[in-house]
Amino acid sequence: MAKICQVTGKKANAAKHIRHRHSGAWKFRAPKKHREQLPNLRTVRIQTPGGKVTLQVSAAAMRHPEFQAVAAGLKPIPKEWLKKPRYE
Secondary structure, three states: OOOOOOOOOOOOEEEEEEOOOOOOOHHHOOOEEEEEEOOOEEEEEEEEOOEEEEEEEEHHHHOOHHHHHHHHOOOOOOHHHHOOOOOO
């Protein structure tokens, strides 16, 4: 499954890992490696009138008032949240 939040659309961020070298000369500069910063995704099951729905949600989205209202059953789940996440 894609590592994308189904609520907010958060996905991996391109970053560099920089190792610090304690030397000042240009030929001894710190090497940089490419890496990804992945979102903090959690699997959440929400009870709906039609049954349980499983979502991949970021931890930041779980604190949002709109998501909490859906999880508590006060609002219906938006149709966009039920789509499978894809990389575009």
